[in-house]
């Protein structure tokens with residue numbers, strides 16, 4: 565029997581504060597997989613638009629600038645990195661100004677086409693497999709992923725988690741901002757935030773982060789076993805074939 569571990573592609577989607585980033589990084593580290601934070605890419609292009617004086621309330625202006633910034637994402641789950649035109653953007657992309665504008669920028673189809681292509685090329689290059697987290701990974705970016713997870717949690721739990729990260733943050737204001745961003749992300753025309761029909765939904769409201777990580781690791785291992793059996797029967801293709809062009 566071969567001891568080669570097949571590469572695996574895991575898509576983790578869900579609204580803000582459900583635990584996508586923490587879970588994805590931990591699962592990727594535990595299983596030796598690459599990791600991609602697609603929200604960081606949308607934040608990076610938004611930051612570039614703001615710093616380059618693009619009017620982010622004008623979808624046409626956003627569309628015509630969408631191809632300009634050079635965005636590079638690191639895929640090491642223990643050292644997530646993102647640069648824009650060679651500059652480290654990991655700090656500025658988390659600022660409030662970017663958070664409040666990212667939904668408008670990411671709703672523009674030209675932005676999504678550009679970033680989706682980037683995401684697929686990164687997934688294709690990940691030899692051992694990858695955990696990709698975002699809003700439309702299971703539905704649009706990687707519809708043939710081996711495993712799709714959709715994380716949820718109550719708005720109260722999500723607001724408490726998010727405001728716990730920012731000193732002096734107001735939980736009620738954080739909750740309102742989250743709900744507003746979810747509504748914008750879920751209602752846009754191009755690849756909205758949505759659960760794929762074949763995704764496993766995990767409600768994390770009453771789970772610890774460790775429990776969520778263990779749940780997802782178990783699901784990946786089960787899926788890996790099933791895929792390995794299918795591949796022995798010649799039923800599935802390589803990871804490269806599973807990433808849509």
Ligand SMILES: Nc1ncnc2c1ncn2[C@@H]1O[C@H](COP(=O)(O)OP(=O)(O)O)[C@@H](O)[C@H]1O
Pocket residue numbers: 578579580581582583584585586587725726729768771772773774776
């Ligand atoms: N199940 C959980 N229970 C408690 N806190 C959690 C849980 N999952 C994540 N967190 C915390 O909530 C915050 C937001 O998590 P994060 O992974 O950034 O969510 P997302 O990527 O979905 O926005 C982080 O501080 C994280 O440590």
Ligand SMILES: Nc1ccn([C@@H]2O[C@H](COP(=O)(O)OP(=O)(O)O)[C@@H](O)[C@H]2O)c(=O)n1
Pocket residue numbers: 579580581585602603604606607666667668670671697698699700701745749
């Ligand atoms: N696959 C994705 C990922 C993020 N996004 C956009 O990027 C924003 C920021 O994503 P994020 O994952 O960093 O957000 P948080 O949940 O971490 O606050 C989202 O609110 C969406 O507008 C998207 O449109 N599609």
